[in-house]
Amino acid sequence: MCWSSGLASKPIMGFFLRVGQLLSTCVSFSLGASLGIWEEGLGNWCVFVWCLCFAMSLIISIVELCGLQSRLPCSWDGFLHAYSSYFVIICIVTSFIFGTSYIQVFPPGPAQNRAIIATAFSCVAPLLYAIEVAWVCVRPGDMVCFVPTFPGVLRRLENYLACVIFAFISNTDLYQHKPALVWCVVVYSICFVLGAVNYFVNGCDCDNDKKLPLRIPLLLWLQTVLSVLLYITAVILWPLYQFHEKLGGQPQRSSDMSCSDQLTTIGCIWDQRLAVAILTAINLLVYVADMMYLILEAFVWTEAQPRDSLFFFSPAVSSPISDVP
Known part of the structure; x- marks a missing residue:
């Protein structure tokens, strides 16, 4: 029943895109798992991402085939656009x-x-998700294509940088048995979750749901200010405990034995520590720029400033037959 009713209402393009996403991610994590890469942090991250993409695509396929998307309180096309945009980057x-x-x-x-085949299929997955992002915007329906505003670009960048940080800190050797470094991992997680919630609430048009206790502008203020404060602690503690010798760090790359092997995985442990420190500093600057934009918008610029600039997106192009007020 679900299969027949879903195919009757769902364009065939979306069906083939979903099948391609399932196939590419399934092959990638199957071949990756067969190599035993879960024994390392970066390998765990890769397998986790492929499994997450496969699971999400499978759930979405079931929802669409059963026609359950119409019962959700949020925009289904908005959700597809938001999650596909995320998966393009992480893939x-x-x-x-x-x-x-x-x-x-x-x-x-x-x-x-x-390993080569797994990489090839893993490269196909973001291409398919990118096609879905474009397809959601151009297919007939009520979905409006959006062009990110300047703060929208900043908020996307914040979460994209966090995704890269997570790839490195998936190696637990970087922070095990050091409470200060564990706190940094907690900071990255909290800020990412807050940013993802804001992104999906706005992208799925859930901010129009009167059942939500908070409105988007307030959520943005809370997220941005809290993230700046948390990232300040991380940008101090991470390099301090990773590179200060008296606190158990390694100030020189040559002192890290994992960097002596020429056939090591991407970046030795010391390189991964440095990468996280640099990405943390960059992300803090992005959060500060985001906060400054909100301050200017609230206290400096006139009330004539468009309301959409508070949000992640600014409407630019609608689908040919959509009815946008």
């Missing part, structure tokens, strides 16, 4: 990390061939 990052980490590690043979 690109995962493909790069896996390809540069593991293809060179294995000698020529079956293991290396599996």
Whole structure:
């Protein structure tokens, strides 16, 4: 019943996109798992991302085939647009990390061939998600295509940088048994979750739901100010405990034995620590720019400033037959 009714109401393009997403992510995590890469932090991250993408695509396929999307309080097309945009970035990052980490590690043979095939299929996945982002906007319906405003670009960048940070801190050797560094991981997680919630609430048009206790502008203020304060602690504690010798850090790269092997995975432990420190500083600057924009918008600019500038997106182009007020 679900299959027949879903196919009757769902365009065939979306069906084939979903099948491609399922196939590409399934092949990637199956081949990756067969190589035993879950024993390392970066390998765990890659397998986790592929499994997450596969699971989400499968759930979405079931919802659409059963026609359940019409019962949801939020815009289904908005949700597809939001989640596909996210998965484009994390799949690109995962493909790069896996390809540069593991293809060179294995000698020529079956293991290396599996790593190459897994990387190839992992590269196909973000392409399919990107096609879905564009397809959601151009297909007939009520979905309005959006062009990110300047603060919208900043808020996307905040979460995209967090995704890259998560790829590195998936290696628990970077912060195990150090409460200050564990706090930094908590900071990254809290800020990412807050940003993701804001992104999806706005992208799915849930901010129009009167059942929500808070409105988007207030959520943006809370998220941005709290994230700036939290990231200030991380930008101080992470390099301090990673590179200060008296606090158990390693100030020099040569002192890290994992950096001596030429056939190591992407970046030795010391390189990963440095990468997280740099990304943390960059993300703090992005959050500060976001907060300054909100302050200017609230206290400096006139009330004539468009309301949409408070949000993640600014409407630019609608689908040919959509009815936009």
